[in-house]
Amino acid sequence: MIKLSAVYALSGLVFAAFAVLSAMDANNRKRFGNAAFWGLVAVSYLAGDRLGDLGNGVLVLGLAAVAGFGLLGRGQPATTSPEERKALAERFGEKLFIPALTLPVVVAFGVLVLKPLEFGGAHLLDPKQATPLSLALAAVIAVGVALILLRQPLISPLQEGRRLMDTVGWAALLPQMLAALGAIFALAGVGQVIGDLVTTWIPMDARLTAVAVYCLGMAGFTIIMGNAFAAFPVMTAGIGLPILIHKFGGDPAVVASIGMLSGFCGTLMTPLAANFNLVPAALLELPDRYAVIKKQIPTALPLLIVNVVLMYVLAFR
Amino acid sequence: MLTLLGVATVVVGFAVRLNPLLVVTIAAFVTGLAAGLTPVEVLEAFGKAFNENRFVTAAYLVLPVIGVVERAGLQERARSLIGRFKGVSVGPFLIGYLAFRQLTSALGLTSIAGHAQSVRPMVAPMAEGAVEARTGELSDQTRQDTRAMASATDNIGLFFGEDIFIAIGSILLMVGFLATSGIAIEPLHLSMWAIPTALAAFVLHAGRLLLFDRKLRRSAGA
Numbered sequence: 001m002i003k004l005s006a007v008y009a010l011s012g013l014v015f016a017a018f019a020v021l022s023a024m025d026a027n028n029r030k031r032f033g034n035a036a037f038w039g040l041v042a043v044s045y046l047a048g049d050r051l052g053d054l055g056n057g058v059l060v061l062g063l064a065a066v067a068g069f070g071l072l073g074r075g076q077p078a079t080t081s082p083e084e085r086k087a088l089a090e091r092f093g094e095k096l097f098i099p100a101l102t103l104p105v106v107v108a109f110g111v112l113v114l115k116p117l118e119f120g121g122a123h124l125l126d127p128k129q130a131t132p133l134s135l136a137l138a139a140v141i142a143v144g145v146a147l148i149l150l151r152q153p154l155i156s157p158l159q160e161g162r163r164l165m166d167t168v169g170w171a172a173l174l175p176q177m178l179a180a181l182g183a184i185f186a187l188a189g190v191g192q193v194i195g196d197l198v199t200t201w202i203p204m205d206a207r208l209t210a211v212a213v214y215c216l217g218m219a220g221f222t223i224i225m226g227n228a229f230a231a232f233p234v235m236t237a238g239i240g241l242p243i244l245i246h247k248f249g250g251d252p253a254v255v256a257s258i259g260m261l262s263g264f265c266g267t268l269m270t271p272l273a274a275n276f277n278l279v280p281a282a283l284l285e286l287p288d289r290y291a292v293i294k295k296q297i298p299t300a301l302p303l304l305i306v307n308v309v310l311m312y313v314l315a316f317r
Numbered sequence: 318m319l320t321l322l323g324v325a326t327v328v329v330g331f332a333v334r335l336n337p338l339l340v341v342t343i344a345a346f347v348t349g350l351a352a353g354l355t356p357v358e359v360l361e362a363f364g365k366a367f368n369e370n371r372f373v374t375a376a377y378l379v380l381p382v383i384g385v386v387e388r389a390g391l392q393e394r395a396r397s398l399i400g401r402f403k404g405v406s407v408g409p410f411l412i413g414y415l416a417f418r419q420l421t422s423a424l425g426l427t428s429i430a431g432h433a434q435s436v437r438p439m440v441a442p443m444a445e446g447a448v449e450a451r452t453g454e455l456s457d458q459t460r461q462d463t464r465a466m467a468s469a470t471d472n473i474g475l476f477f478g479e480d481i482f483i484a485i486g487s488i489l490l491m492v493g494f495l496a497t498s499g500i501a502i503e504p505l506h507l508s509m510w511a512i513p514t515a516l517a518a519f520v521l522h523a524g525r526l527l528l529f530d531r532k533l534r535r536s537a538g539a
Contacts, residue, residue, distance in 0.1 A: 007372070007375050007378070008375065010378065011374070011377075044371060045375075048371060049368070051368075053361035053368075054361050056365060056367055057360035057361055057365075057367075059367075060342065060363055060364055063338060064336075064341075064342040067336050067339065068335075068336040068342075080388050080389075080390075082393075084390075085387075085388075085389075085392070085393050086390065088389050088390035089389075089391070089393035089397065090390075092390060092394070096386055096389060096391045096394045097391070097394070097395075099382055100382070100383065102382075104429030104430060107426070107428050107429045108429055111425065111426065132376075134428070135375075135378065136375065138379075139382060142382040143381055143382045147385070150385065152385050152388060152389060156388055157381035157382065159384075160383075161381030163384055164383060164387075164433075165380055168377070170337070171337075172374065173374060174337050174341070175373045176367060176370045176371065176373040177337075177341045177367065179366065179370035179373055180341075180345070180366035180367040180370060181327075181345050181363075183363075183365075183366030184323070184348050184362055184363060184366070185323065185324075185348060187352065187354075187362055188348045188351065188352035189320060190323065190348065194324075224324055224327075229487065229490055232487075241498055245500070252500050253502055253503075253507050253510050254510045256494075256495060256502070257480065257491070257506075257508070257509075258510060260491060261476075261480060261514045264480075268469075268472060268476065271331050272331075274337070275373065279432060280436065280468035280472075281468070283437045284432075284436070284441055284464040284465070284468060286461050287461070288461070291464075291465040292468045295465045295466050296473065299469070299521050302521055303514070306514070306521070307514055307517075310513050310517070314510065314513065
């Protein structure tokens, strides 16, 4: 069975290559900062399970220090000029889309065909990790397709990958760091404290008020925690179950489902959901870190109100 | 109550735009210490959770291939390709992408598109190209607005499609949570009740995309 550890080994090697190429990049004034940052990520992937908890903690401090003290620059690997790209685009035409579209095709193949595949009772892919495994497989195949079809230099996947990685920069590690912060919040019982605050101070005698508090609470709590999954157990244990379902007799499926989607409205509005909201701004080279969030708020807020109405109408049929 | 200091640290740190990695690390210590842990215990818990969440960052494995096709001119091609379809305006184009993202996510194919693998190399350049074909050279502000809108559309399509699929993480979480509270529920029921919100999200965001389109055309005409 192929497990997630294979993806980690591959990631480790790729980040190690980014680190080495960064160190050799004379055009980047902060090249050793980049080398250290991506090097630490490589160590995490290759040896994270052997470092111990304290070792991993120190590694995270290292990442935060490199990023926090502004030691991270932007690599300048030799690449094609805008004019050359225009000419290449003319020459290759629609062939250029093939490697990029190989990714979704292989991911779909992995999830739909390889995931259920068994040999003598053993799964080919770890069924719980089929998506990341398929994505890694797709990434490798697509690189091969691109190199053959477009005849680019053999080193170009690593150099161009490093260029994009530096474009994302420290933001690349933020989602993982926030997930770790979520674990600390859980350990300290932060969710419970907030849930108690909400249920203690807001009267919920009327059904509509209770629905509104639950939905808005899911969104608000998700904004604070960055993750609807963290908000759901707290808000549902505090309001959803005792009040909406038990006191007012609401349909649990409707309450839970629309409650979670109210949380997703919150996800659209928080910088703490970094992989959805901040990483894209970096990837698209937008000067305003919050540009994507600002475009999402006018959809998220009315949708949140729609959710309140939907739950009120559908849960108590 | 003291544990909420960590949340406050995050809010203030992000608001004043300190480096978020530093903010998150400080918040972890503030929260842990307020909860009575020693600094070493906080560091251990933080490191352990970081290590367990490595799959989050492994998604960047798609960057090498995206970089290679960009080197060979994919963005330029995507931009000029859309310009050849004179009838396609940015609003309907992004509405089409929204529908694609919602429908495929509803089938469980959440990872076949995304910001790194489709928005940056294809969707954003095509959206820019669609605007360019009608209004000529883009101002920096319009370019940034169009890109941000493309990313926002990807997120909205993903979020309000994935919950219709019965084996997605959030559905499993809900089933598990309700089961421990003594309520047995079929995943199918949860995913069915995600459909009304999904439709509302489509209508709302599609409407906004049409308004966005019209605003760009007006400002170009003026």
